[in-house]
Amino acid sequence: MPRLLRIDASYEANGSVSRGLTGVFAEAWRSRGDGHTVIQRDLRTDPVPHLTHAALHWASEETPPADESHREAAQAQRALVAELLSADVLLLGAPMYNYSLPSTLKAWLDQVHVRGLTSPAEEDTQPLRGRTAVIVTTRGTVHGLGTANEDRDHVVPPLELILGEEFGMEVHVVMVGRTLSTSIAALAPERSAFEAERDAAAARLTALAGSLA
Numbered sequence: 638m639p640r641l642l643r644i645d646a647s648y649e650a651n652g653s654v655s656r657g658l659t660g661v662f663a664e665a666w667r668s669r670g671d672g673h674t675v676i677q678r679d680l681r682t683d684p685v686p687h688l689t690h691a692a693l694h695w696a697s698e699e700t701p702p703a704d705e706s707h708r709e710a711a712q713a714q715r716a717l718v719a720e721l722l723s724a725d726v727l728l729l730g731a732p733m734y735n736y737s738l739p740s741t742l743k744a745w746l747d748q749v750h751v752r753g754l755t756s757p758a759e760e761d762t763q764p765l766r767g768r769t770a771v772i773v774t775t776r777g778t779v780h781g782l783g784t785a786n787e788d789r790d791h792v793v794p795p796l797e798l799i800l801g802e803e804f805g806m807e808v809h810v811v812m813v814g815r816t817l818s819t820s821i822a823a824l825a826p827e828r829s830a831f832e833a834e835r836d837a838a839a840a841r842l843t844a845l846a847g848s849l850a
């Protein structure tokens with residue numbers, strides 16, 4: 638059964654643009670029928686723990702748990718890794734906060750990037766190689782080429798490095814800026830540009846969800 642793992646990280650309870658867009662993708666995925674299922678994790682209401690032992694960055698065969706708290710943390714980590722490995726497609730809602738990833742999403746990434754298990758260590762271990770990851774990233778302002786914020790995006794580059802290079806996934810990035818134009822008066826002139834970007838993103842996500850093998 639083709640399975641989508643949808644992870645949202647917006648701190649917004651209502652009206653999150655990224656959550657709206659990951660919802661569009663998930664609905665388009667589900668509407669394909671034929672057993673297309675969605676596992677949903679919202680890190681706002683259901684955050685994962687931060688790593689408590691540096692050894693958890695390596696597969697446990699190399700660094701067996703040293704004590705009970707390490708063992709429990711390793712067990713929790715294994716469940717998160719298993720959830721990721723069970724998915725054919727990964728969908729992340731990744732807003733920009735302080736030029737960077739939501740801390741909750743960073744905690745999830747720290748949990749699932751395990752050398753020798755999800756990324757290569759001695760061996761070329763990449764169980765996710767060839768699978769698809771879709772990153773939906775939102776930001777209040779504009780961060781494209783030629784803007785003052787051109788080099789200030791610390792959301793997409795680490796996700797592309799870990800998911801794309803370390804895990805070997807095929808990464809698609811869908812970005813929407815100017816989201817604060819709906820709530821900050823000084824940015825109101827940007828509102829129609831934001832709406833056009835958001836609608837184009839929704840159309841792209843619908844098409845992508847319908848076309849992934």
Ligand SMILES: Cc1cc2nc3c(=O)[nH]c(=O)nc-3n(C[C@H](O)[C@H](O)[C@H](O)COP(=O)(O)O)c2cc1C
Nearest residue numbers: 647649653654655732733734735736776777778816
């Ligand atoms: C704590 C915090 C930090 C933010 N930092 C930035 C930032 O560095 N750059 C930016 O363009 N927007 C920033 N924003 C605006 C969010 O990126 C924007 O509201 C985005 O739409 C959030 O995603 P969401 O709509 O899915 O909740 C910040 C918002 C919050 C709450």
